[in-house]
Amino acid sequence: MTHPYPDPGQQVFNDHRNLLFSVAYRILGTAVDAEDAVQDAWIKWSAADRSQVAEPKAYLTRIVSNLAMERLRSTRHKRETYVGPWLPEPILTIADTADAVTxxxxxxxxxLVVLESLSPLERAVFVLKEVFGFNHAEIAEAVERSEPAVRQAVHRAREHVQARRPRFTVDRPRQSEVTERFLDAATGGDINTLMELLSPDVTLWTDGGGKVRQALRPVVGAQTVAAWFAAIGTVTYQGVDPADMKADLVEINGGPGMVFSGSGRVIATVTFDFDADGRITTIHNVANPDKLRVIAGGRPRDLGTH
Incomplete structure (x- = not known):
């Protein structure tokens, strides 16, 4: 039986659902876990005495932040015992939102790889402060810690992130151009162009999660990495013949990326970091099928901060 009156609480929740997913995904680094945290937040919200809630946005953010931290603590062991490098779960994103650059x-x-090295508390407070612009008092309430403890955690997290985050931001047209040229060179087996596009000490991280064959350690150096990608057009990969392999340029996690598919499934995603000259310094290649379900769903997300 359908309820004759829509639940106003459901409308309020739906209005903030996108924000809640955006917070949870940045804290957790996986879309599946973020969706679960949002679902759990809905259950808590449904059971709450909403007449006592003055600011639903702050209240819901607090719920989802705590759920995401709990989930992160419980998945830590799995990530530490993971086969090969653990990379975040890629998602398709929408370009050109108002605050797209941030x-x-x-x-x-x-x-997300840098955030992975923070404690769950540091990660949550960093995301709420630096990305979503919450003040220390609001964060203290959200994570149920004192304000001085939050200030300290924000400071530690900020220092840690600044020491490890990529140093350069390359303009979007240049990123897109390099990504496009890389894709053409890889699928055409053009090792010389690949070498041109790669920084000499480029590092390739591949995440197969023990489900598919991937390098278990980072692959370093332009020559080796170029040879790896130049083979795309000539070798069977995960049981897919090169002739049946399709590669698309898409937006992944806020930047240009590539999705490889074949035999009716997504096989891998590839994204890049760049140096000041626009050369590729790091490649993240996700091939674990468990981490490609959201990409396979094909629905881009707006990961805005409002």
């Missing part, structure tokens, strides 16, 4: 960096694979 969002792009805060949700990039590079930033």
């Amino acid at each position: 969002n792009a960096e805060s949700v990039s694979m590079a930033m």
Whole structure:
């Protein structure tokens, strides 16, 4: 039986659902876990005495932040015992939102990899302060800590991130151009062009999660990395013949990326970090099928901060 009156609480929740997912995804680094945290937040919201809630946005953000931190603590062991490098779960994003530049960096694979090395509390307070602009008092309430403890955690997290985040931001047209040229060179087996596009000490991180064959350690150096990608057009990969392999340029985690698919499934995603000259310094290649379900769904997300 359908309820004759829509639940106003559901409308309020739906109005903030996108924000809640954006917070949870940045804290967790996986879309599946972020969706679960949002679902759990809905259950808590449904059971709450909403007449006592003055500011639903702050209240819901607090719920989802705590759920995401709990979930992060419980998944830590899995990530530490993971086969090969653990990379965040890539998602398709929407370009050209009003605060696209800030969002792009805060949700990039590079930033999510750096955030992975923070404690759950540091990660949550950093995301709420630096990305969503919450003040220390609001964060203290959200994570149920004292304000001085939050200030300290924000300071530690900020220093840690600044020491490890990529140093350069390359303009979007240049990123897109390099990504496009890389894709053409890789699918055409053009090793010389690949070498041109790669920084000499480029590092390739591949995440197969033990489900598919991937390098278990980072692959370093332009020559080796170029040879790896130049083979795309000539070798069977995960049981897919090169002739059946399709590569698309898409927006992944706020920047240009590539999705490889074949035999009716997504096989891998590839994203880049760049140096000041626009050469590729880091490549993140996600091939674990468990982490490609959201990409396969094909629905881009707006990871805005409002």
